[in-house]
């Protein structure tokens with residue numbers, strides 16, 4: 556049974572084989588990969604990724620990541636994907652990531668998706684603390700995380716080796732006690 560969670564204008568659900576053409580197109584875009592830990596995907600890598608995630612358990616077992624489709628609620632159009640990881644040492648601590656296809660950026664879909672993911676994590680999974688890392692140069696990501704209420708709590712110098720260089724990252728977090736469920 557597929558996982559599916561409605562979040563206003565978007566739906567978070569398992570990735571499916573039918574998502575492959577859209578998924579492969581944006582994951583192959585160097586601008587999408589620019590501030591992420593992955594290089595642009597080949598078609599074969601995209602297909603293998605979807606095959607590995609289709610029907611995956613949500614949430615994944617602690618210590619593992621699960622990738623969810625962000626689909627438009629109206630027509631199920633794939634807009635992007637988001638990821639959720641619960642830590643092995645403390646499953647009430649989680650981390651998330653998000654990617655939107657360029658044509659769907661700047662329209663509030665990422666905000667809706669992250670609000671939905673936070674709601675799911677705090678209400679359904681009883682998570683205590685959610686965290687996100689952002690390359691300090693990734694201004695759209697910084698704006699997004701702050702717009703959904705995450706607090707910047709750290710600036711980690713040279714925290715990752717991405718695209719051939721050391722990169723600084725901001726750590727953002729939100730506690731269940733700080734999260735205000737939208738009414």
Ligand SMILES: CC(C)(COP(=O)(O)OP(=O)(O)OC[C@H]1O[C@@H](n2cnc3c(N)ncnc32)[C@H](O)[C@@H]1OP(=O)(O)O)[C@@H](O)C(=O)NCCC(=O)NCCS
Nearest residue numbers: 587590653654655660661662663664665666688695696699
């Ligand atoms: C990071 C990322 C997901 C942010 O996406 P985004 O499209 O900027 O975020 P949103 O969908 O929330 O859009 C925000 C904009 O929509 C606007 N907006 C909010 N609600 C809206 C609505 N209901 N209708 C229309 N626009 C709306 C906001 O005002 C904001 O506009 P602005 O950019 O002019 O300030 C995106 O830049 C991305 O995928 N980047 C590549 C991958 C990446 O780097 N991911 C982060 C790795 S951690």
